[in-house]
Amino acid sequence: MRVPRIYLETTMFNYYFDADRDAHADTVTLFEKCAAGKYDAYTSDYALEELERTADTEKRDKMLDPIERYSITVPAKSDEANELADKYIAEGALPPGSLTDARHIANVYQRAGHNRQPQFPSHSQSDYHTSDRSNQQDSRL
DSSP: OOOOEEEOOHHHHHHHHOTTSTTHHHHHHHHHHHHTTSSEEEOOHHHHHHHHTOSOHHHHHHHHHHHHHTTOBOOOOOHHHHHHHHHHHHTTSSOTTOHHHHHHHHHHHHHTTOOSOOOOOSOOGGGSOTTOGGGOSOTTO
16 A cells, blocks of 8 residues: 655644644644654755754754654755746746745655646636735635
């Protein structure tokens, strides 16, 4: 049976160690399921860069710890992934201003073994409302 692949973005590592967060217990359980082989977990170099920029060294070390502890895969950056991230923005798969998020997704998408380019619905950037991030969802999704 194929093990589902999941992507862990930066916030997951914060929730893992911060017991005051509502999602803490669920996040710890998710990491434990990854360690047990129920999920093949990935993060990205872009997530690592965000975590490494944390000024509080104790907090930073706690957020980075689960990557090694749970053997989270961290694919290396690539020019191809950066080009794909640019395409995500250009095609409207993600709203303008979300390049870092697009790079997270593109990096893991490519490195997780996806050899074909994703297909995007046909719509323009004007479908997004830039004045309010909560309105930046495409109603067709």
